[in-house]
Amino acid sequence: MGKRLLALLAVSTALIAVQAEAKTVIRMMHQGDPGWVSTFGEVAKRFEEANPDVDIELIYAPHDAYNEKFSAAVMAKQMPDIMELDAPFLANYVWSGYLQPIKPLIDKDILEDMTGSNIAQGTYPIDKELYAVGLTDSSVVLYGNRKYLEAIGARIPKGVDDAWTREEFEGYLEKLSKLGGVKWPIDTFRGYGIKTEWITYAYGPILQSAGCDLIDRNTWKSVGTLDSDPCVDALTMMQKWVKNGWVVPQSSGTNQFFAEGHPAALAFGGHWFYAEAAASMKDDVVVMPLPKFGPKGASPNGTWIWGITTASEHPEIAGKFVSFMLKDKELREHAKETSGYPGLKSFAADSPLYAPGGPMAVAFEQASKTAIARPPHPAYPAITSAFMGAVDEIFNGGDVKAALTAAAEKIDEDIEENDGYPPFDEQQ
Amino acid sequence: MSDLAITAMQTELTRERSAIRSLRLVQTACILVIALVIVSPLLMLVVASLKDDRFQILADMGSFRAFWVSNPTLSNFWEVGNFSGELAFGRYLLNSLFILACTVGAGLVVNSMAGFVLAWGSLRGRALVLSLVIALYVIPQESIIMPLVIMVSRAGMTDSFAVQIVPWVASPLYIFLFYQFFAQLPKELFEAAEIDGASVFRIYRSIFLPLSLPALATVSILMGIESWNQYLWPTLVTQTDYARPIAVAIATFFGQDSIYWDRAMAASVLMMLPILALYLAFQRWFVSSFVGSAVKG
Structure with a gap:
């Protein structure tokens, strides 16, 4: 009896082992809040049900330690098959040989559905190949408190082409600084701190609008560009706002636009800020395009997108999962609930928040008219850190x-x- | 003594008493202010964990409303108390407790034995080993973390409990703490036991270890806090839910676009409780160890 049991146990163990071996394991590294973690888990389950021979293993990395976690995976030769990456770091990852071109691996309808800004954030400038794709993108707009704006008689822009000029903007800041109830005319979200990507992401477009940049995108030299007169002028202007006490200080956090008494009148904030502000202020929130600080308008783009690593032994299956994920209805619903900024045209058409007439329509309009990607260069980590x-x-x-x-x-x-x-040096 | 002198002395005494009373009042006020500064973030944390609207928590920050909750709810605690599913915070808490218990338990044995041998053992070159132990203490954990990641991944230890326990069991600081404590105990204790025929291990286990409760308490608390607050290491070496500790899991609430203050606060309260209990359980010996160290110099 004992021997039979042992034999049965051995056979079933062997069968289980064979079954486990037969499954293709796809490892996906991602970040995200609890809602996203849970959504990715559900999508993986649905994919596994539809593809019983595939096992999706999710590897979570905290947002603020993502790069460290990825570096450790590279060093330990444990790169995942699919990785989520912050768009401006794409050039560095491709140059380092971590990512492979994604076009042949992703469903054609997804590729055709991408917005121009989405294609730009996933494209490597050297070979012009697409290395990553995302459901969403991002932008920064100017939020205003309707009551304060009406009190100073400010003009409310109707679209991107109608954005405030620098003179108008600074004039309103001055008027707001003298208005009762306003403690700070603007929150530029210094509260996000100096170690986040916020500064380069949000303030970089101010430089580009003023007529300069973080680096010359033809010669890839920063001296002569970042310290050129337009850049010095733009940052002197921002320094003046701070010196005048017009900007919410770093120590006051990121809630002064909608906190009790509404101490900040304007907010230079990301698209995600709308959910926080509207929850508290409802229709008192006015969404406006970023002001024109010089000859042209400029706004940021780029968010966390999906790439397939060169270490993947099953890139086709990895691509199949990425396509499945980007089309998943539940995932899109979750993106909508979190004010996800559309990176796919079909998602934009299905997002009332960003559709024409929607409260954030102006933010989506910026994507096609003023969005400028952060410098797509392998030195980007050094560029952002220095800036x-x-x-x-x-x-x-x-x-x-x-x-x-x-x-x-x-x-x-x-x-x-x-x-x-x-x-990159040959581009010169 | 004349009445005048007595009256003058009494007046002087009253003045001194009044000065002492005023000084005590100032001291009490200062202590209260310091206590308030220390306790207020904790109070804010607990109050915020009882609010169910994350946007409201954010809006309340920076005002006195951060210290008041009108409709307290435990819903955040229910949400973070799951033991299964994608975000099983209850499980992560248990993972952390298991890692803490194993690290502290094994750490007390290993470090105390090493400290004892360095203090009383007959090992050759003890002084050199002790110098090396002290020298190792100055190397920050961050500087060796990447080589360590490669080592544990080559050993196939990633995404396990062992990888979060084994590398941190032996510590130069705790070996030195035990060494210092054991070295201060009277030599006669060791010699008397030796004459009675006790082995070195028996002397350690039956005589020196029972006498080192303050050192054991101090190391337990310090090691416990260190293990409990580990963030970078488990982030790098855990992949799935299996062995993920709560410190890493809490970071989930601090997302790319938004922060879930409600659940982050509830999870932080849960995370704070075990280490607070550990401190309260050992605080008597912990304090006496520190006082003892101070007196002995």
């Missing part, structure tokens, strides 16, 4: 020209140390 440091120094009263020159030199040094990140 964040410079802005922090400037906001704390430092010399604008000196801070920008130091940052530009730091960026150029990184590029030189890496021999120009070939073949």
Whole structure:
């Protein structure tokens, strides 16, 4: 009896082992809040039901430690098949050889459904190939408190082409600073801190609108661009706002636009901020395009998108899962609930928040008219780090020209140390 | 003594008493202010965990409403108390407790034995080993973390409980703490036991260890806090839900676009409780150990 039992046990163990081996395991590294973690889990289950020979293993990494977690996976030779990545880091990952072109792996209807901004955030500038795809994108708009704007008689722009000019914007800031009930005319979300991507993401377009950039996108040199006169002028303007006490200080957090008494009159905030502001202020929130600080309008884009790594042994199955995920109805519903900014045209048509006439329509209009991707260069981690440091120094009263020159030199040094990140150096 | 002198002395005494009373009042006020500064974030944490609207919690921050809840609810605690599913915070809490118990339990044995051998053992080159132990203490954990990740992944230990326990069991700081404590105990204790025929292990287990309750309590608390607050290491070496500790799980609430303050606060309260209980259980010995160290210099 005992021997039979043992034999049965051995046979069933062997069968289980064979079954387990027969399954293809696809590992996906992602970040996200509880809603997203749960949604990804549900999508994986649905995919596994439809494809019983595939096992989707989800690897969660906290948002603020994502890059460290990915670096550790690279060093330990445990790269996942699919990875979520922040769009501006794409060039660095492709240059490092971590990602493979995604076009042949993704369903054609998804590729045709991508907005221009979505394609731009997933494209590597050297070979012009698509390396990542996303359901969503992002933008920053100017939120206003209707009561305060009416009190100063401010003009409410109807669309992107109608955005405030620099003179109008600064004039309103001054008027708001004198209006009763307003403690700070604007919240530029310094509360997000200096170690997040916010500074480069949100303030970079101010430079681009003013007529300069973080780096010259043809020569890939920062000195002469980041410390050029238009950039010095733009950051001197922002320093003035801080010096005048017009900007919510870092220590006051990120809730002053809708906190009790509404101490901040305007908010230079991400599309996600709408949910927080509207929950408290309802129709008193006015959504406006970013002001034009110079010859042209500019707004940021880019968010967390999906790429397939070069380590994947089953890239076709990984691509099949990414396509399945981006089409998943429940996932799209969750994205809508969280004010997800559309990166696919079909998702935009199905998002009343961003559709024409919707409260955030102007934000979506920016994607096709003013969106500028952050520099798609492997040196981006060094670019963003140097710029964040410079802005922090400037906001704390430092010399604008000196801070920008130091940052530009730091960026150029990184590029030189890496021999120009070939073949980026050949673009010159 | 004349009446005048007595009256003057009494007046002086009254003045001194009044000065002492005023000083005590100032001292009490200062202590209260310090206590308030320390307790207020904890109070805010508990109050916020009883609110069910994350946007309201954010709107209340920075005002006195952050310390008041009109309709308290335990719904956040129910939500983070799951033991299964995608976000099984109850399970993550148990994972952390298991890792804490194993790390502290094994750490007390290993570090105390090492400390004892360095203090009383007959090991050759003890002084050199002790210097090396002290030298190791100055190396920050962050500087060795990546090589350590590679080592544990080559050993096939990732995504397990063992990978969160084994590397942190032996610690130069705790070995040195035990060494210092054991070295201060009278030599006669060791010699008398040796004459009675006790082995070194018997002397350690039956005589020195029972006498080292303050050191054991101190190491338990410090090691417990260190293990409980581990964030980067488990982030790097855990992949799935299986062995994920609560510190990593709480980070889920701090998303890319929004922060779920309601559930983050409830999970933080739950995370705070075990370590608070550990401190309360051992605080008598913990304090006496610190006082003892101070007196002995």
